[in-house]
Structures are given as C-alpha cells and as structure tokens.
Amino acid sequence: xxxxEQSGAGVKKPGSSxxxxxxxxxxxxxxxxFSWVRQAPxxxxxxxxxxxxxxxxxxxxxxxxxxxxxxxxxSTSTVYMDLTSLRSEDTAVYYCATERRSAYWYDGSGYxxxxxxxxxxxxxxxxxxxxxx
Amino acid sequence: xxxxxxxxGTLSLSPGERAILSCRASQSVSSSYLAWYQVKPGQAPRxxxxxxxxxxxxxxxxxxxxxxxxxxxxxxxRLEPEDFAVYxxxxxxxxxxxxxxxxxxxxx
Numbered sequence: 001x002x003x004x005e006q007s008g009a010g011v012k013k014p015g016s017s018x019x020x021x022x023x024x025x026x027x028x029x030x031x032x033x034f035s036w037v038r039q040a041p042x043x044x045x046x047x048x049x050x051x052x053x054x055x056x057x058x059x060x061x062x063x064x065x066x067x068x069x070x071x072x073x074x075s076t077s078t079v080y081m082d083l084t085s086l087r088s089e090d091t092a093v094y095y096c097a098t099e100r101r102s103a104y105w106y107d108g109s110g111y112x113x114x115x116x117x118x119x120x121x122x123x124x125x126x127x128x129x130x131x132x133x
Numbered sequence: 134x135x136x137x138x139x140x141x142g143t144l145s146l147s148p149g150e151r152a153i154l155s156c157r158a159s160q161s162v163s164s165s166y167l168a169w170y171q172v173k174p175g176q177a178p179r180x181x182x183x184x185x186x187x188x189x190x191x192x193x194x195x196x197x198x199x200x201x202x203x204x205x206x207x208x209x210x211r212l213e214p215e216d217f218a219v220y221x222x223x224x225x226x227x228x229x230x231x232x233x234x235x236x237x238x239x240x241x
Contacts, residue, residue, distance in 0.1 A: 035230070037178075044221055045170075045178060047230040061229055062134060095177055100189075117225045119168035119183035121190075126177055 002027030004124035011130045017084040022096030029077040030054045033103040036081040040092040086131045093126040137233035145241040152209040154236045156222035166226030169207045173218045
C-alpha cells in the first residue's frame with residue numbers, strides 16, 4: 001500500500017507563501033488521486049483540492065481558488081501544495097491523502113475509464129503551518 | 134457545495150454504551166458517496182466507513198454506517214476506551230468535497 005511522507009513544519013509571515021510536499025512510496029504513483037486537506041485548531045477538516053497525475057487534472061475548492069496550486073512531479077513521486085497570500089486563519093495542519101482505489105481502470109476491451117470517486121484511506125503525517133508576524 | 138451538518142456536537146457516554154452519530158447533507162449525496170473518519174489528537178484522520186455503509190480495512194465490526202440521500206448515521210454498538218475521539222462525515226460525490234464539523238464522543 002502507498003505511504004505518504006510530508007515535508008516539515010514551518011512558520012510563515014502573513015502575506016507570504018508556503019509550499020508543502022508529499023512524497024509517495026510503496027505504490028504506483030500515477031495510479032493515485034491525491035488531495036490536500038487542512039485542519040485548523042478546533043475545526044473540522046477542510047478539503048483544499050486534488051490532482052490526478054495520470055489525467056493531468058486538478059480541482060480546487062472554491063474557497064481557495066486563486067490562492068492554491070497543486071502540482072505533481074512523477075519523476076520523484078511527489079505532490080506539492082502551494083498556498084499564497086497567507087493570513088493567520090491559514091494556521092493549520094495540512095495533510096495529503098489518497099483515495100482508496102486507483103484513479104482509473106481498463107475494461108475487457110482495453111478501454112480506459114476514470115474511476116468513481118472514493119474516500120481517503122491513506123494520509124500523510126501532516127505538516128503544521130503557523131502564520132504569524 | 135454540499136454542506137454537511139453533524140449532530141450532536143458532543144456525545145457523553147460510558148464505555149459499553151451505544152453511540153449514534155448523525156450527518157445531514159444540504160442536498161442529496163450521489164451514490165451514497167459518504168465516508169466517516171475518526172480523528173484523535175495529533176493524528177491524521179482514520180477512514181472508518183466509505184460508501185455510506187462499507188467498513189474500511191481493519192475497522193472493527195462494532196462500527197456501522199447507514200443512510201442515503203441526505204441523511205446518514207454512524208453507529209458504534211459498544212464503545213471501547215479507544216473509541217473516544219472526534220468523528221467526521223465527508224461527502225465525495227460532488228465536484229467539491231466537503232466535511233462535517235464533527236461530533237466529539239467523550240467519556241461520561
């Protein structure tokens with residue numbers, strides 16, 4: 001099963017940017033769909049967006065549109081989340097996660113199909129980002 | 134975006150008791166793409182239930198999920214000491230995924 005290893009914690013100034021990495025190991029990188037989820041102190045998880053490297057598709061939550069960028073580097077099996085214009089409310093633990101099943105499948109005739117969405121069964125250890133002046 | 138509302142906010146129960154957690158969606162969740170997660174302090178969420186009622190690998194059978202459309206339930210039949218935690222529902226059928234605000238199950 002895939003394992004996800006995230007970059008370390010950091011403190012950022014308001015208005016700056018943060019880039020968090022998530023390196024996948026133990027599986028086939030391109031078969032997964034990756035998402036970023038954050039959890040601020042005392043709040044529930046919040047989905048930020050996701051990427052399917054095989055299809056090259058990216059989807060962002062509306063509340064982060066224009067401020068977040070999610071990319072993938074197949075050569076290093078690493079997914080990145082870049083969040084700009086940081087404010088104190090962005091102080092949170094940021095997680096990458098993968099869905100339970102492969103992002104695609106082939107039928108008996110060899111046709112490629114995008115898999116149905118699925119729940120997140122593998123999570124990184126989390127990266128604490130503190131935004132403070 | 135689908136808004137998920139969980140109730141109650143806090144559930145105070147004793148070990149051995151049954152816990153019933155509710156999750157209501159602002160619009161129908163397609164194909165019952167509803168999951169439940171358990172979160173303990175300092176840990177990443179742990180998937181318990183997916184597809185509204187299927188248990189994830191390794192999850193004890195005291196955890197069960199049910200529901201469809203806009204109403205979903207997580208039931209813990211007999212609480213064990215390790216079950217006291219915060220539980221979140223999540224829908225993944227919409228283009229924009231969303232989580233509920235959580236139910237804390239605490240020791241009475």
